[in-house]
Amino acid sequence: MPSSSFSVPWHLNPRRLGMEARVAPQVAEFKYKEQELKKLTLKVNHHEGNIKFLKSELNAIEETCIDLGIKLGNYHASAAASANNDTSQEAEGRTIQSILDLDKTAAGIICQLKVDHHETASKMPLVKNILGIVATLGKVNDDNLSRLLSEYLGMDNMLALVCKTSDGVKSLEKYDEDGSIDKNSGVHGLGRTIGKFLDGRFTVFCLENSRPFSGNVNFDDPQRKLILERPRLRDGKSPPGFLDFAVNMIHLDQAHLRGLTASGNGLRETLFYSLFSHLQVYKTRADIERALPFISDGAISLDGGILRPNGSFCLGYSKNLEVKFAVSLGGSSLPIDISDMEEQLQLKNWEKERLLEDMKREEDLLRQVKELYSKQKEELMDSLTKPTVAQTAYDLPTTRSPATPGSNPFGAKPSRMR
Known part of the structure; x- marks a missing residue:
């Protein structure tokens, strides 16, 4: 054993x-x-x-x-x-006079009706629907900025009529059966009543059909400026020379700040946002060039630089437009103290x-x-x-007791039963 x-x-x-x-x-x-x-x-x-x-x-x-x-x-x-x-009234008077001088335009005709025939014109449905002319609906606080923004928009936009409703736009011009303009109705007919004959095309903006600004408005600001995201460098600061967005640099009369459309929007969210969008204002042309990666909808600079939204620069001498925005020299937008x-x-x-x-x-x-x-x-x-417990244990030999079930200490191979 x-x-x-x-x-x-x-x-x-x-x-x-x-x-x-x-x-x-x-x-x-x-x-x-x-x-x-x-x-x-x-x-x-x-x-x-x-x-x-x-x-x-x-x-x-x-x-x-x-x-x-x-x-x-x-x-x-x-x-x-x-x-x-200089006074705000004088500046506004010069803007109106510059429009009156263009007596063959739709803006000149409407302006003369409102100035010289105010009582009669105020009763005409066609004239009542016209809120005004772009150049007369906004003011700025600097003559140089006025010239630059006016040049950026161009004469067609500066002289554009602004109507409240689409029906008002339709009443501005009628057509014969053959598609020809009826010169006895609309603005053409109004011009004839005061001895003025409309020459060429004219632009009209309709507030009812405009796509308003979809963001938020600063209701705490007396001018209800739009809350726009400023351009920012990596350090969080605005690019050097950045002043503001053009749409927020327009001063509006209190009557035009809200309630002009069914949704309660004013001119800033509708007319001027459609005209300027995110147009940025800088101090110099050099500032614009350095900020190009952060400009999407064009920019202007106080020294005369203009960058269009399509990426084209306007070079050469700036134009001295006949019609400009009036310069506001007072109002609620200016600090009292x-x-x-x-x-x-x-x-x-x-x-x-x-x-x-x-x-x-x-x-x-x-x-x-x-x-x-x-x-x-x-x-x-x-x-x-370094060696761990598991690694060291893995290297040690395993010894089993003969009493351990399943052990075969002698290494004997079981005989095959026949």
Whole structure:
């Protein structure tokens, strides 16, 4: 009878116990480094979140500073014009007179009817439906800007009639059965009644059929300006020289700010948005060239540069158009107390400096944490290359007890039954 043999259980094997004693510190060190790496990941996320928040705060302050700068600029421009004994009424009168001088145009005829025959014209359905002429429906706070915007639109648009409804547009011109213009009706007929004969085509805008601005309006602004996304560089700032969008630089009378369409829209959301869209205004031509990647719907500059939405530049000397927007030298869009505006701007600039310091500090901390993260990650990866408990155990031989079910300590092959 073969003698029985005894094998030490694996978990009590001295070789395994010795191996575990050697590997245990390595495992503990690995887990510690793994936890530290997770903590550093949370710190990275924390600092990145802080930087993102500070950037949003800086963008908001930058927006406020730009708006305050525009208002201050408008105020100073208006004050300078007032010093030259010029008034809004005189500027508006010159615009109307320039239209009256073009007495063979539809705008000239309608304008003369409203000026010289106001009582009669106010009772005519055709004239009542005409809100006005583009050149008379908006004002700006600077004569140079007036000239540039007028040149950008061109005479056809500046002299365009603006009707409230599509029925009003239809009544402006009638046709015979053969398709010829009936010169005894519409604007043609009105011209004949005052001895004026319409020559050539004319442009008409219909507020009822216009596609209004689909974004939001700043209801807190007395001029109900459109909320448009300013062009931004990677650092969140607007391109150098950017002033504003042309559509928001038009000053409107209170009666034209809302309620002109069934949906309650005013001239800014309808007429002037269709004319200018996202046209940007810059200080110089050089500013436009540097900001080209951020310009989609054209741009103009105060030194005479014009970039059309199709990407073409207008070169040469600018035109001195006969009809321009009137220059507004007062109104609700101008600040009453200039010192308050300047104090606000100064406070915002201080806030901006403080936020920039906070951002620099956060960026330095983020850089330090990222460097430490990279270093500890490298150490963690190095520790993975060292022998582990599993790897060492895999290399040890396996010894089984003869009593273990299924064991065959003698390596004998079972005989095949015949």
